[in-house]
Amino acid sequence: MLYCDSDIDKLQSIRNSRGKLARDMTVKKNQFDNPFTATRSGDVNLVRKMVQDNPKFKAITTSTKDRTLLILAVMNKHLLVVKYLTQAGVDISHKDKTGKTARDYVVELLNTTSSK
Secondary structure (H helix, E strand, O other): OOOOHHHHHHHHOOEOOOOOEHHHHHOOHHHHHOHHHHHHHOOHHHHHHHHHHOHHHHOOEOOOOOOEHHHHHHHOOOHHHHHHHHHHOOOOOOOOOOOOOHHHHHHHHHHHHHOO
Protein backbone atom coordinates (compact mmCIF):
# COMPACT_ATOMS: atom_id res chain seq x y z
CA MET A 1 0.00 0.00 0.00
CA LEU A 2 1.29 3.47 -0.90
CA TYR A 3 1.20 6.02 1.86
CA CYS A 4 2.68 9.10 0.23
CA ASP A 5 4.17 10.44 -2.98
CA SER A 6 7.69 9.46 -1.94
CA ASP A 7 6.57 5.80 -1.96
CA ILE A 8 5.75 6.14 -5.65
CA ASP A 9 9.26 7.46 -6.30
CA LYS A 10 10.72 4.43 -4.52
CA LEU A 11 8.60 2.04 -6.58
CA GLN A 12 9.62 3.71 -9.82
CA SER A 13 13.29 3.16 -9.04
CA ILE A 14 13.03 -0.55 -8.18
CA ARG A 15 14.61 -2.85 -10.75
CA ASN A 16 13.97 -6.51 -11.48
CA SER A 17 16.68 -9.20 -11.50
CA ARG A 18 17.67 -8.22 -15.05
CA GLY A 19 18.03 -4.55 -14.14
CA LYS A 20 14.85 -3.35 -15.86
CA LEU A 21 12.47 -0.81 -14.38
CA ALA A 22 8.78 -1.69 -14.26
CA ARG A 23 8.03 1.25 -16.58
CA ASP A 24 10.55 -0.02 -19.13
CA MET A 25 8.87 -3.40 -19.21
CA THR A 26 5.36 -2.02 -19.76
CA VAL A 27 6.14 0.42 -22.59
CA LYS A 28 5.68 -1.04 -26.05
CA LYS A 29 8.94 -1.06 -27.97
CA ASN A 30 7.52 0.60 -31.08
CA GLN A 31 5.83 3.29 -29.00
CA PHE A 32 9.07 4.07 -27.21
CA ASP A 33 10.92 4.44 -30.50
CA ASN A 34 8.26 6.62 -32.10
CA PRO A 35 7.63 10.13 -30.70
CA PHE A 36 4.53 10.51 -32.87
CA THR A 37 2.84 7.47 -31.30
CA ALA A 38 3.76 8.70 -27.82
CA THR A 39 2.33 12.14 -28.63
CA ARG A 40 -0.88 10.76 -30.14
CA SER A 41 -1.41 8.58 -27.06
CA GLY A 42 -0.81 11.55 -24.74
CA ASP A 43 2.05 10.00 -22.79
CA VAL A 44 3.69 13.20 -21.56
CA ASN A 45 6.38 11.36 -19.59
CA LEU A 46 7.44 9.41 -22.65
CA VAL A 47 7.39 12.51 -24.87
CA ARG A 48 9.47 14.37 -22.26
CA LYS A 49 12.02 11.56 -22.10
CA MET A 50 12.28 11.36 -25.88
CA VAL A 51 12.73 15.10 -26.34
CA GLN A 52 15.29 15.30 -23.54
CA ASP A 53 17.21 12.32 -24.93
CA ASN A 54 17.04 13.60 -28.50
CA PRO A 55 16.34 17.35 -28.90
CA LYS A 56 15.88 16.97 -32.69
CA PHE A 57 12.42 15.58 -31.87
CA LYS A 58 11.33 19.17 -31.16
CA ALA A 59 11.62 19.97 -34.87
CA ILE A 60 10.70 16.74 -36.66
CA THR A 61 7.49 16.44 -38.62
CA THR A 62 5.39 13.64 -40.02
CA SER A 63 6.40 12.80 -43.55
CA THR A 64 2.96 12.89 -45.13
CA LYS A 65 1.21 15.92 -43.64
CA ASP A 66 4.21 17.85 -42.26
CA ARG A 67 2.75 17.96 -38.74
CA THR A 68 4.93 18.54 -35.70
CA LEU A 69 4.56 16.84 -32.33
CA LEU A 70 2.87 20.02 -31.09
CA ILE A 71 0.25 19.95 -33.84
CA LEU A 72 -0.46 16.26 -33.15
CA ALA A 73 -0.78 16.93 -29.42
CA VAL A 74 -3.27 19.74 -30.08
CA MET A 75 -5.27 17.68 -32.56
CA ASN A 76 -5.52 14.83 -30.03
CA LYS A 77 -6.40 17.23 -27.17
CA HIS A 78 -3.45 16.28 -24.97
CA LEU A 79 -3.04 19.47 -22.96
CA LEU A 80 -0.14 18.26 -20.82
CA VAL A 81 1.86 17.27 -23.90
CA VAL A 82 1.07 20.64 -25.51
CA LYS A 83 2.18 22.44 -22.36
CA TYR A 84 5.41 20.46 -22.13
CA LEU A 85 6.30 20.94 -25.81
CA THR A 86 5.70 24.69 -25.72
CA GLN A 87 7.80 25.00 -22.56
CA ALA A 88 10.51 22.89 -24.22
CA GLY A 89 10.73 25.48 -26.99
CA VAL A 90 9.18 23.81 -30.03
CA ASP A 91 8.39 25.98 -33.04
CA ILE A 92 4.81 27.16 -32.53
CA SER A 93 4.69 28.90 -35.90
CA HIS A 94 5.32 25.79 -38.03
CA LYS A 95 2.64 25.25 -40.69
CA ASP A 96 1.59 21.82 -41.88
CA LYS A 97 0.72 21.01 -45.51
CA THR A 98 -2.74 22.55 -45.07
CA GLY A 99 -1.13 25.83 -43.98
CA LYS A 100 -2.29 25.57 -40.35
CA THR A 101 -0.26 26.10 -37.20
CA ALA A 102 -0.92 24.48 -33.82
CA ARG A 103 -2.70 27.70 -32.83
CA ASP A 104 -5.06 27.36 -35.81
CA TYR A 105 -6.01 23.86 -34.64
CA VAL A 106 -6.62 25.17 -31.11
CA VAL A 107 -8.98 27.81 -32.49
CA GLU A 108 -10.77 25.15 -34.57
CA LEU A 109 -11.20 22.91 -31.54
CA LEU A 110 -12.50 25.77 -29.43
CA ASN A 111 -14.99 26.74 -32.11
CA THR A 112 -16.13 23.14 -32.47
CA THR A 113 -16.64 22.60 -28.75
CA SER A 114 -18.32 25.97 -28.16
CA SER A 115 -20.89 25.37 -30.92
CA LYS A 116 -22.06 22.09 -29.36
